[in-house]
Amino acid sequence: MRPVPPIVASLLVVASLAAAAGDRAIVRADEIRVVRSSLGAGSSALPLSTKALYAKNDPWKGYLASERVCPGGERVDLPLARQVETVACLVNYARQRRGLSILPIRSVLNGASINKAKAIVRCQNFAHNPCGGDWTSSVRAAGYGGAVGENLYLASGRFGAPRVAVDAWLNSDAHRKTLFRREWSAQGLAVLSQESFGGHSEVSLWVSVLGKSGQR
Numbered sequence: 001m002r003p004v005p006p007i008v009a010s011l012l013v014v015a016s017l018a019a020a021a022g023d024r025a026i027v028r029a030d031e032i033r034v035v036r037s038s039l040g041a042g043s044s045a046l047p048l049s050t051k052a053l054y055a056k057n058d059p060w061k062g063y064l065a066s067e068r069v070c071p072g073g074e075r076v077d078l079p080l081a082r083q084v085e086t087v088a089c090l091v092n093y094a095r096q097r098r099g100l101s102i103l104p105i106r107s108v109l110n111g112a113s114i115n116k117a118k119a120i121v122r123c124q125n126f127a128h129n130p131c132g133g134d135w136t137s138s139v140r141a142a143g144y145g146g147a148v149g150e151n152l153y154l155a156s157g158r159f160g161a162p163r164v165a166v167d168a169w170l171n172s173d174a175h176r177k178t179l180f181r182r183e184w185s186a187q188g189l190a191v192l193s194q195e196s197f198g199g200h201s202e203v204s205l206w207v208s209v210l211g212k213s214g215q216r
Contacts, residue, residue, distance in 0.1 A: 053164050060170035064163060065093035073163030076193070076204060084189045086162040087206070091179065091187065094170060098180050103210065109188025112142040113207040116150070117190045120205060121197065126154050139209065146212050149178040153206040154197070160204025169208075184210040 053074065054061070065073070070089035072078050078086075092102035115138035120130040128135035128150060139148055153165045169175040188209040197203040 053159065053161070054167055055171060058167065058171065060094075060167065060176075063094040063097050063170055064167055065090050069093060070163070074158065074161045076158060076161050076202075080191050080193060083162050083191050087166060087189055087191070087208070088187065090163060090166040091208070094166065095180065100180060100182060101185060103184055103187040106186040106188055106211070108142045108144045109139075109148075109186060109209045109211050110190065111188070112139040112144060112148075113188040113190035113209045115141060116152075116209070117192045117205050117207045120152075120207075121192060121194060124198070126152065126198070126205075128152065144211060147183060148212070149181060149184070149210045151175050151178055151206075151208040151210075153208075154203065156200045156203050160193075160202075160206075165204075165206050178210065179208075181210070183212050186211045 067073055070086050070093060072082055072086045073090065076083070088103075088105055095102060116128075116130075119138065120126055123131040125131070129137075134140075135150070136148070151169055153168055154160075155165065155168075158164070169179055188211070190207045192205045194203045194205065195201060197205070
C-alpha cells in the first residue's frame with residue numbers, strides 16, 4: 001500500500017467577544033481565511049511537498065528563531081508540553097522582530113486551546129466550530145471575555161513540528177495578520193498528537209488562541 005502523503009491545513013478567525021456571556025460574538029469576515037474548512041474521514045488530503053519543510057525562498061525565514069533560541073523546532077517526538085513551549089518561543093520571537101510585545105502564556109487561554117483541540121478530534125472536523133454552534137464556546141467556557149483571535153494548524157509527520165507550524169502561519173497573509181495584531185498581550189497554545197485523523201497518520205493538531213489584556 002502506498003504511503004499517505006503529508007497533509008497540511010490551517011484556519012484562523014478573529015472576533016470580539018462581548019463581556020456578557022449571552023451576547024453574540026462579532027466575527028470580522030474580512031479577517032477570516034479558510035485554507036481548508038474540514039477534514040472528515042472521507043475527505044481528500046491537502047498535498048504538501050516532501051522535499052523540504054519550508055517554502056523555497058521563504059520570505060519569512062528571518063522571523064523564525066534558530067534552534068539555539070527556540071530548541072526543538074523541528075521535532076515531533078518531544079513531550080507535547082515541550083513542543084508548546086517551543087511554539088510560544090517562536091511566536092514571541094517573530095513578534096519581537098516585528099516590533100511587537102511578547103505574549104506570555106495564560107492558563108485560561110491554554111484551557112480554551114485544549115478544549116478546541118479536543119472538540120476537533122471528538123467531532124472529526126477541522127474547523128473553528130468543529131461540533132457546530134459558536135466557535136467561541138471554548139473560550140467562553142474557559143471564563144475568558146474580550147477580544148481574541150484563533151489560528152489552527154494540522155499536518156502529518158514532520159510537517160507538524162513547531163517551527164514548521166509557525167512558518168506556515170507566517171506565510172499566510174491572514175494568519176500572519178492575526179499573529180501580529182498589536183493589541184494582543186497573552187496567548188494560549190495546545191497540540192494534540194493523533195495516530196490517525198481524516199484518513200492520515202501521525203497527525204499534529206495545533207490551536208493558538210491570542211487574547212487582549214484586562215480580561216478575566
